[in-house]
Amino acid sequence: MRYVAVMALLLVSAFWGGHSVIGKVVEAQIPPFALTVWRFTLAGVLYLPLLYRLLRARHWTAQKFWLVALTGLFWAVLYPLFYYQALTMINPVQSLLLINTAPLFVLLLSRVFLKERLAVMQVMGIIVAFLGVVWMTVGHFGHAASLPGILLTLVAALAFAGYTVTSRALSGVSLLDLLAASTLWGALDLWVLAFVTGRAGAVWGALGGLNAAGWAQLLYIVLIVSSLAYVLYLFGLRRLTTPVASALTFYPQVVFGSLMEWVWLGDRPTLAVLVSAVLILGGVVLMNLRRRRSVGGQNHDSHHNLLEK
Numbered sequence: 007m008r009y010v011a012v013m014a015l016l017l018v019s020a021f022w023g024g025h026s027v028i029g030k031v032v033e034a035q036i037p038p039f040a041l042t043v044w045r046f047t048l049a050g051v052l053y054l055p056l057l058y059r060l061l062r063a064r065h066w067t068a069q070k071f072w073l074v075a076l077t078g079l080f081w082a083v084l085y086p087l088f089y090y091q092a093l094t095m096i097n098p099v100q101s102l103l104l105i106n107t108a109p110l111f112v113l114l115l116s117r118v119f120l121k122e123r124l125a126v127m128q129v130m131g132i133i134v135a136f137l138g139v140v141w142m143t144v145g146h147f148g149h150a151a152s153l154p155g156i157l158l159t160l161v162a163a164l165a166f167a168g169y170t171v172t173s174r175a176l177s178g179v180s181l182l183d184l185l186a187a188s189t190l191w192g193a194l195d196l197w198v199l200a201f202v203t204g205r206a207g208a209v210w211g212a213l214g215g216l217n218a219a220g221w222a223q224l225l226y227i228v229l230i231v232s233s234l235a236y237v238l239y240l241f242g243l244r245r246l247t248t249p250v251a252s253a254l255t256f257y258p259q260v261v262f263g264s265l266m267e268w269v270w271l272g273d274r275p276t277l278a279v280l281v282s283a284v285l286i287l288g289g290v291v292l293m294n295l296r297r298r299r300s301v302g303g304q305n306h307d308s309h310h311n312l313l314e315k
Contacts, residue, residue, distance in 0.1 A: 022262075046082045077191075
């Protein structure tokens with residue numbers, strides 16, 4: 007099951023790596039705020055058939071209820087708003103390089119709030135993979151980059167780290183219930199924000215400016231990035247330690263994003279990308295050596311049982 011979770015997270019990484027490029031392209035037709043609102047509104051429509059399942063939320067504790075609300079705020083409001091705005095200032099691969107700070111935030115937050123610990127091999131794997139990101143960063147930020155874009159992306163990374171940790175803390179809530187509740191809550195938050203800031207009319211009319219390609223790109227973001235990818239992400243998150251799941255999802259994104267940028271925008275991968283890919287994939291291998299070396303060991307089993315409580 008562990009290797010199924012690893013493959014699921016690598017598939018998520020491919021989906022999200024392409025998202026940076028597609029998000030950059032579709033922003034030529036729809037502003038970042040309107041894109042965020044419609045992304046989660048349309049995704050929320052997909053979960054409307056599950057509303058009957060959310061009736062059980064009346065039995066949730068106050069702590070669980072507010073954790074779900076916080077998860078929706080991190081995921082549907084703070085992370086995409088800052089990230090899409092940053093994409094108007096920096097290129098897709100630069101954004102992916104910066105968003106790769108999220109696993110480091112996750113490592114810190116999960117240690118503080120979830121009391122998770124990692125094996126030495128897993129720490130080494132995260133470090134090696136991050137060195138791959140650093141290697142590519144040197145090449146991409148050798149020229150002037152937008153400081154506001156950099157700061158916005160780092161805030162987005164911190165917001166996603168918050169989403170990851172709160173999602174893991176809600177392991178007692180079924181995967182579908184968590185996705186439905188956080189998506190619908192996030193969509194509601196976004197519409198409230200749209201009305202409060204006087205942008206509801208502009209958001210409502212934004213879809214009228216989309217051509218056929220724009221609709222296809224928006225639907226990819228809704229169906230693949232916001233729906234299928236998050237199902238796979240939560241599936242993997244519940245079967246691996248939080249920092250490892252985050253690293254497996256984020257670090258390979260720069261490789262997938264570079265390939266997508268090559269195919270979609272015509273920018274060929276550089277030597278830095280290839281070296282980075284080797285380091286990142288090597289780090290992924292190191293992160294997954296621990297289970298093989300501890301099969302049958304009680305140390306891993308007790309740790310896993312503790313996380314599932």
